[in-house]
Amino acid sequence: MAHFDPNARPFSHQWLNERLAIDTLKRVLSTEYWIPKNINFLWAMGMVLAATFGVLLISGIFLLMYYIPDTKLAFDSVNHTIMGEVGYGWLWRHMHGVAASVVFLIIYIHMFTGIYYGSYKRGRELIWLSGMLLFVTFSAEAFSGYMLPWGQMSYWAGMVITNLFSLGSLDFQGLVEWIRGDYVPGQAFLGRFFMLHVVLLPLVIMALIVLHFGTLRIPHVNNQDGEEIDFEAEAAKWKAGKRKESKVIPFNPVFMSKDVFVLGIYFIFYFYLVFYHFEFAMDPVNFDPADPLKTPPHIYPEWYFLWSYEILRPFPKDPGLIAFGFAQVIFFFLPFLDRSPNVAPANRRGIFKYWFWILLVDMIVLTVMGKVPPIGIYTTIGTVAAWVFILLWVALPFITKMEKPIRGQK
Template identity: 40%
Template sequence: MSDHPSTYQPNSGIERWLDTRLPIIRFGADLMSFPTPRNLNYWYTFGAILAFCLGVQIVTGIVLAMHYDPSGVGAFMSVQRGIMRDVNYGWLLRGIHANGASMFFLAVYLHILRGLYYGSYKAPREVLWLLGCVIYVLMMATAFMGYVLPWGQMSFWGAKVITSLFGAFPVIGKPLTELLWGGFAVDDPTLTRFFSLHYLLPFVIAAVVALHIWALHVPGNANPTGVEVKSKSDTLPFHPYYTVKDLFAISVFMILFAVFVFYMPEALGKVDNQVMADPLKTPAQIVPEWYLLPFYAILRAIPDKLTGVLALAGALGMLFILPWLDTSKVRSMRYRPQYRLFFFIWIVACAALGWCGSQEPDGQILEGVKTFTLIDADLNSVTWLSRFASIYYFAYFLVITPVLGLTEKPLPVPDSLYTPVLSHPAGAPAGAAAAPETKG
């Protein structure tokens, strides 16, 4: 669909004048009329929801920065007293920004899961997928640095744990960590540079999102069947069909968002962060935000620090190389029942990792399951569950995906994405002959 011809006609002299100098209205009009597969479901609204989340984070973040003091002595009070109590609607701005980060990650996880399920990462959309992976890593870095800014106990100790990980690398580890710290420990200079980068990165993300959308518009959207668009009758103009659908999805998403902001603004935060950072008092448990917990569990599952850090990086790396690991000719899991089963188990493994990441490493959580003493007397059930889930996480990408792509016999794939739309009871226009029944 990259050869989508422009249908824009300038209506006035000013529009014609601008069109020959900077065809920005034509650009917008072409985006609105972009031929989009007619069978996109609500899982395809998360891209728009993510764009909305990014906008909300940038706008609220800029206003918060006007009242924030990025210094060791001032940061905590500027947030807890200044923003939360003195600034007009400061509590609301902070509530939206802090919970907005969680909402952003919720949306990005659903967006990624959609991509995995429907095989959106496969050719010719590898670059689109890779750009998405870059956005995800940038989001993690931004969220981590943002979490440090309130300079509470969890901010400080979280920064210490995560930045110290860089020290695990031989030779470059120490200078790299000191560069991050701006000295020999997490202190004022660390806070200042994290503030600067936390302000910068969302704009970098916005730039990568622009590339992401560009890369989307070259091959055009994929769709739940995984069958490529073949003719104009497979598509609808983006506006009004998908603008309305996206706006409706954003509205529903905003209700969930508002429930967190207005009814449980602290539910996703940590109580320890209401206490000012104290380098002499380590909290009983140092845990990151929920969206980073699975990676934290992978890190802790391995006793050797460097291997743990490499496993964490490798877990992210799996997403980057996925387009080249999947050997199947069929794109969508709708037609791959076996792979779909392994995918659902992979989601359970990720959830298990998330749970393990939230537990104390030495806690004996699974009463009665602590029978692993035969294997290693010092390790508890949480550690072992993290290990099994981590192994499955990697096996899914490195073994199951390439092998099953070659061995699995997929269900029959429709020859056109139009076929399942017409065979759906709601999809057939009155009087149209329904196409033969197709799975999906």
């Protein structure tokens, strides 16, 4: 039975401990949550992402106070009121826009770190899956946010992306009109994407972040050698004072102190972009108000969607949609398509090493080709790169099946 000391001073340590078990919470979530020593700065990307999400949330709250989700007023509320009249409104907008772009750079680094070190296997499958759900939700959040300034790119990206839901020759025009609430993107469309962007999707993201952290707690983070660490034994060494011998450190304060250092470097880079190079996150075409009767000469998404857009583009309509759908979901299956028992850096895993680097380079090529107009040699390169992407994933189970077990791993 719970014991409450009648003499405990309100809000004292003992008083809180009896009611909230703060010592236990602190121990389980921070001082005795063990992190391997054998890691590098790439292990700080999770915290960088959490911090960037915080920046997006806070800057978003300030933008929300002046933004008006009305097709006639939205453009001016952003480009006139927030940018010109509201004190430091420009700062929130540039912070929000730059963070929305940079967050995807970090997500991709975070994902490719996981792929390189095999951090999606041997008990860590749910970390990968919850992370992929976060990636998808972040993508939806980015897209819905891109609609809000109601510029030319907002409107036409909205038109093109919602048209995808007609599912090619299935011609589900009714579904497209239902998603839009109109025959074309209009007030109903802007209103519902505003709701998604500022309420529903952020709530889902926050819930998924909790799930993502939860899936990490028991398997712990991976390390640079994919070594299977006996966390209890190593933690006992640390607690016994043998800190040099122990292979682990506590999350807080030891790991966090280094994490915060990486965060510091990251925020220097981030604020450099916010103050001096915000324009890369602000497409010039979107500074024209939405015009339903004038398509911009080139419609392209933000850089972080270009690779999947380029997989859609070189094919005829239906195969293109199938390839696009494939690209959207295939990363989810990574833990199950990789048939090798080895948890090790890619460079020690035979053919997988080449698979990893070809995938990385291929996605960069797709990204570049997605940006240039679909003409001449670009179409050819794009088509080849799209096929390489598909074939890599088809080949993955076979090359990992052939992989020899690395010494000491079952």
